[in-house]
Amino acid sequence: MAKFPAPKAPGLVKGLGVTLKTMMKTTFPSRGMKTLIPAPSIGAATVQYPHEKEMPAPRARGVIALKEENCTVCMLCARSCPDWCIYIEGHKDTAPPRRPGGKPRQVNKLDRFDIDYALCMYCGICVEVCPFDALFWSPEYEYSELRLADLLHDKDRLGEWMQTVPDFEPYEAGSEQKVRKVPR
């Protein structure tokens, strides 16, 4: 038979004190003259979301933006995606030569680039793996939908997110690396 541990009264009382103190701090946050006026809206640590918004950190993984011109349909992102939520289709096309008199170039044109945010788990592997600076993280997060199917963002929708991509922050002093630039 296990021995019943001696009741730890001080700890139990301390716990009650913590909850009471937190409650008083939330209910009566003001100091000075207004101490006795309850103002939980000020005292609470949370914000009332749809009315007030908190800015996420600039590097937050909110949504993935696509710079369509940079995409070469290399499929690296689609293949590295753990839950296969990226759909890419493209075709071969010819582009005008770079210099006058040159041969027309062969390029891959992007027909379809969809990310299914109902599947995406925000791991960011596609952003990491993209060698041509076509995918970027944006901190935007307000794109919920009433229909699940509407969470499939096509390449135009993903392109619109490009405007919300913040600039890369400078590295710490003394870094040899050049700061990456977001193509605008």
Next chain:
Amino acid sequence: MSIAIELAYWQQTVLRTVGVLVAVLIPAGTLVYVFLFKMMSFMQSRLGPMEAGPYGSMQLLAEVGKWIQKEDIIPWRADRRLFAIAPYIVVASVFLILLAVPFGPDAWFADLDVGIFWVLAVSSISVLGILIAGWASANKYSLLGGLRAAGQLIAYELPMVLAVVGVVIQAGTLNLQGIVAAQHGGEIFGFGGIGNPYILSQFIGFFIFLVATQAELTQTPFDMPIAESELVSGYMTEYSGMRFLLFFIAEFASAGAFAAVAATLFLGGWSIPWVDLDANFMNVVGPLVLLTKMMLVAFLVFWARFTYPRFREDQLQQLAWKVLIPLSLVNILATMALKVMF
């Protein structure tokens, strides 16, 4: 002095039914809003419901509306009849508790000579409802929850009864009205200034009663029967819609009922010191006084609920059998000795 209106039996019955409904639902709603919605949120540095009505005061109505809309699902293998009546049994026990609680000199539903005995007896009917719910759901989580609830409620019924015995010895009556009168007219070692609310002389009894109440309500330090991390929701797992609402109401209404009983037993009930017990206006003021005292007791109950983590099953049983029951027996002996000596 009493109100000189003669009412037919059926009229009295209707009035009493409405009265009990009000006496059950208003404290329950108040407790849910003040403690569950607001106090718990403030203790966690958040605001709680704020959208429905000013400061979320209509939230409960919205919730009730939501629950009534929901489909009332009865599992295929469930014992349909038992499954359907279980929540009503639990709610009925709460109504029966409040039947014996006096609210004023003439404001009572039933002035029973065995008042507190009746309260303790009917409060254990809810165990039956819970056990039936657990069994009838045909679900292993429900069954385990129901069995745990039965074990726990029986274990804590004892300290509760024994804690009350001290009060009964001191008051010399089982009648709750009599206990209120005894506290109002009582003296503490010859000093009769504020009467003798039994919390002063029976503080051990009060403490044990509160702990046992917490366990009877299956509230947090004692919520093994619900234990959402292991038993989903215990005996309530399969319930939805209206029947879940009934369990929910029963939980908070019985919190209110037990708080009212504790206020009557230990805090002087509806009486105010220095104010004449038989004054006619006490029929109006009394219920408010009782409500205030009930809120005080409920504050203690919910404060503990929102502070402490859950007991393990063996700790829970050991607390009842090894600590609370011996303690309450000692309390009874001490009360008896003092009663005889003074």
